[in-house]
Amino acid sequence: MAFVTISGYPSSGKTRRAEQLKQHFERRLQDPSYDGPPxxxxxxxxxxLNLPRSVYDDGRAEKPARGALFTAVQRQMAQDTILIVDSLNYIKGFRYQMYCAAREHKLRVCTVFVVAMHEQCREWNASREDGRAYAPETLENLLMRYEEPSSMVRWDSPLFTVPWTDADVPADDIWKAITEGIVKPPNAGTQAVPKAPTDALRTLENTTTTMVAAIMAEQAASGGLGGPVTLSLSSTLKPKVDLPSRNVTLSELQRLKRQFVTVHKKAITLGTTEKGAVDWSEESIADKFAVYIEGNLKP
Structure with a gap:
């Protein structure tokens, strides 16, 4: 249903803001005036996820930890869930990756930027007694590397900035964004490419070869009169093709067959970006080849 990204400096109060959001959302969902889906x-x-702060001490440890976070986020994305991801999310490329995943699930998205001054983050981090403090050198490194969200880029929009001076989050505006905002379609580049069945190449080659032989046989039987011809390829496969009123040579048909097979072989091996399922059955190939012949044979 919706995906909320919390981003901010380490020890800036992100978890408190995430809990505030959760409480606001749950209160609205339980309100008698709410008439939306459960x-x-x-x-x-x-x-x-039980990821210690020490994973940010070393890039080699941080990368698999970030992968675990992304996997958990994907697992929880659903139409019946408002998902809040409470982490540093300091890399804009990682925020974009989660944004694309949210679009794949057709979720509304927004970003909450939790703002605090560097000195405050250092002070709050040093005062933590829950075992979740960052090492001082790690904190400084993360503060320098942090890539701020921007309302100018689509993966951070709509962006809500919550400064440390605010007692609460702008719950009304965020609720409106996640319940009334535009659901953006999935990126074309991230959509799964439909794959052809394993026997598609063999079906393509056999069907077109059989059609060429059938056309030559029908033409010989009719004396090259042309016009609409029904080809009996099997008891159930009888495609129709409109031939010109002249003798079509075998070399012409073989040339068209090679061109047709070459084009469709590329679609089979590389996949296709067409929307929906692609039909590679004998009937579909025969009909496509018949249309190709009619459009490319000279009168």
């Missing part, structure tokens, strides 16, 4: 509110965070 929804649940979930938070996925480093803490919920």
């Amino acid at each position: 929804l649940k509110v979930m938070i996925v965070s480093d803490d919920s």
Whole structure:
């Protein structure tokens, strides 16, 4: 249903804002005036995945941890869920990756930027007694590397900035964004490419070869009169093709067959970007080849 990305400096109060959002959402969902679909509110965070702050000490450890977070986020994305991801999310490329996943699931999205001054983050981090503090050098490194969200880019929009001076989050505006915002279609580049069946190449070659032989046989039987011809390829496969009123040579048909097979072989081996399922059955190939012959044979 919706996907909310929490982003901010380390030890800036992101978890508190995520909990505030969760409480607001649950209160609205339980309100008698709410008439929308039944929804649940979930938070996925480093803490919920038992990822220690030490994973940010080393890039080699951070990468698999970020992968675990992304996997957990994808697993929880659903039409009946408002999902809040509470983590640093300091890399814009990672925010874009999650944004694309949300679009794949047809979810509304928004980003909440939790703002605090560097000195405050250092102070709050040093005062933590829950075992979740960052090492001082790691904190400084993350502060320098942080890539701020921007309302000018689509994966961070709509963007809600929550400064440290605010007692609460702008719940009304965020609720409107996740319940009334535009559901963006999936990126074409991220959509799965439909694959042809394993026997598609053999079916393509056999069907077109059989059609060429059938056309030559029908032409010999009719004396080259042309016009609409029904080809009996099998008891159930009888495509129709409109031939010109002249003798079509075998070399012409073989040339058209090679061109047709070459074009469609590329679609089979590389996949196709056509929307919906692609039909590689004998009937579909025969009909397509008949149309190709009619459009490319000279009168």
